[in-house]
Amino acid sequence: MAVISIRGPKGSGKSSLASTWPGNTFWMDLEKGAGRAKLVGDSSRFHIWHPVDDGIIDALVAAISYSKGGQVSGYSELWEHLVKTYVAKLQARAYQNIVVDTWKEVWNWSCMSFLQLLQEKSLADRKPMRQDLQEIEYRTPNTRMNGFVQAGNAFG
Secondary structure, eight states, X not given: OOOOOOOOOTTSSHHHHHTTSSSXXXXXXXXXXXXXXXXXXXXXXXXXXXXXXXTOHHHHHHXXXXXXXXXXXXXXXXXXXXXXXXXXXXXXXXXXXEXXXXXXXHHHHHHHHHHHHHHHHHHHTTOOOOOSOOGGGGHHHHHHHHHHHHHHHHTO
């Protein structure tokens, strides 16, 4: 298994290109890219997964209900669920490809879940609640993202 990144503007065919890779594909569809893609080949080789497929609707509702200045909720649960699903699929070795559609959303979940943890700690310590991450704090989300990629490499 290779780790491949496809970048380009919205609607440029990134998901359609990913569907041309041979073999069984587990598609982590976080922004419905698979639904817009022109999937190439036998559709039975695609397992398209959406987070709501696993009943985590409450976490999604909490996450999308966040507004600037409010308390972040739902993202830690989304991040944990995403990572567990990904690792389970890597361990199963039933797929030749795992498509993460879209990495931008994975990055957002990583950052927001870290902010949620910081906010919860601030509230527990009776300190003012953090509203966003400072530049130096992106180290943790970056480390998480690198771990995501390295997990793919570790499982071959």
